[in-house]
Structures are given as structure tokens and as C-alpha cells.
Amino acid sequence: QVQLQQWGAGLLKPSETLSLTCGVYGGSFSYSYWSWIRQSPGKGLEWIGEINHSGSTTYSPPLTSRVTISVDTSKNQFSLKLTSVTAADTAVYYCARGQGFHNWLDPWGQGILVTVSS
Amino acid sequence: SSELTQDPAASVALGQTVRITCQGDSLRRYYASWYQQKPGQAPVLVLYDKNNRPSGIPDRFSGSSSGNTASLTITGTQAEDEADYYCKSRMVFGGGTKLTVL
Numbered sequence: 345q346v347q348l349q350q351w352g353a354g355l356l357k358p359s360e361t362l363s364l365t366c367g368v369y370g371g372s373f374s375y376s377y378w379s380w381i382r383q384s385p386g387k388g389l390e391w392i393g394e395i396n397h398s399g400s401t402t403y404s405p406p407l408t409s410r411v412t413i414s415v416d417t418s419k420n421q422f423s424l425k426l427t428s429v430t431a432a433d434t435a436v437y438y439c440a441r442g443q444g445f446h447n448w449l450d451p452w453g454q455g456i457l458v459t460v461s462s
Numbered sequence: 463s464s465e466l467t468q469d470p471a472a473s474v475a476l477g478q479t480v481r482i483t484c485q486g487d488s489l490r491r492y493y494a495s496w497y498q499q500k501p502g503q504a505p506v507l508v509l510y511d512k513n514n515r516p517s518g519i520p521d522r523f524s525g526s527s528s529g530n531t532a533s534l535t536i537t538g539t540q541a542e543d544e545a546d547y548y549c550k551s552r553m554v555f556g557g558g559t560k561l562t563v564l
Contacts, residue, residue: 381555389497389505389548389555404553438504447552448495448510455504 346371348439348453356460362426366439366453369420373397377442378422379449380413382435390435394442395422429460466494466549466556473562474539482534482559484549494532494549496525499558505548509534539563 352364366378380392393403395413403411407426415422426433436457440449466486474480484494493512497505507516512532513525522537532551536543544563549556 388558389499389550391550391553391555394553402553444511446493446495446511447550448507449497449505449550450507450510450516452504452506 346441346451348441348451350437350439350453350456352456352458354456354458356429356458358430358460358462359428362429362433362437362458363423364437364439364456364458365421365423367419367421368441373417373420377447378415379440379442380424381438381440381449383438384432384435392424431460434458434460466551466554468549468556468559470557471560471562473564474536475564476541477538479535479537480539480561482547482561484532484534484551484556485530486551486554486556487530488551488554489527489530489532492551493527494525494551496534497548497550499546499548
């Protein structure tokens, strides 16, 4: 059974770069899309982007200029970088596995609260 | 348009049936998946590919789709079903529906 575990810095200053990593345990890293999603406090879910095992990426259009998702298949990990953060990027960030043509997300990581504050 | 629209809130009496809907043009081509989120927890997949349930999800959860609308139905709603529910189609989430069980 696949499990995802996330880690990374939880407190950033404006203009810094957010960096999070998600480890995939207990299953194959191939044949899935690996996604990042965020949720601002009290708000809904926002899809950030995804990557497959070969490194092909798709990003949310509003974030594409600041987002990079990468994969390290040797470690079964994928990572998120978001540059030039502002207070608006304060959110709980989740990683998740995307499956199937219709790209449902299961399972999810535990989530990490990233706060941007001066 | 790539947006998905959900009613912000819904309520249901304990043991009754509730339908939560999700509307958007992308649903004409792509099935929705549905996620349950309880306070302080990560979302959990409850339905995918219109009406498939992951292992461990009770069969009181069911789904349907017609045109630009996808629906999640909970039959015989339990107190533990009180949560936020989000639909997703391709790269977009709906705004979420807060379900209250009375």
C-alpha cells in the first residue's frame, strides 16, 4: 500500500523559495502522476501541478512562472519549488498520487503548513 | 471554462439522503473524482471514475454524471459523514461543499 510522507521548511520570508519533498513508500513510482495541491487557511483546494516518473510536468497556469516540480526516481521522491513567495502563498501543501485517465488523487500526504511572514 | 461549481453548503438529517453536485464544462469529457476532508486532516478520495469507491469507503457513497454535472450521493448519512466535500476534474477542484449532518 502506497504511503506518501512530506517534509520541508514551514516558515519563509517574502521573496524566498518554498521547497518541499514528498517520499513515496510501499509501491511503484512508475505509471502514476505525482501531484502537489495546496489549501490556504479556511479556503478550498488548489491544484499546483504534477509530474510523471519520466519527468513530464504540467503546472497550474497562474503559478507556472514560479513553480518547478522535479522527480528523483532513485529515491522515489518528488519535489516542489515555488519561487518569490508572498503571504498569499501561505497554505497547507499536500502531495498526492494521481491515477487513471481521469487523474484521481489517492493517497495523499499528511500536509505541511507553510507560512510566509516577514 | 475550466471552473467547477459547487454549492458552498448542504445539510441533511441523520439517516437521510443528500446529493452534492459539481458543475463544469470539463465534466462533459472527464469524470469527476470526489474527496472528503474533515477538519485538520488531509483529503480522502471517496469516489472516482464517476461511481467507483476505493477500498474502505462505505457503499452509502455513490456517484453519477450527466452532461456538465457530476453528483455525489450519500444514502443513509451518518454523523461521521459531516465534512467538506470537493470534486475534481482534470487539473481543477471545485470550491467545496460543507456538509452538516443534523
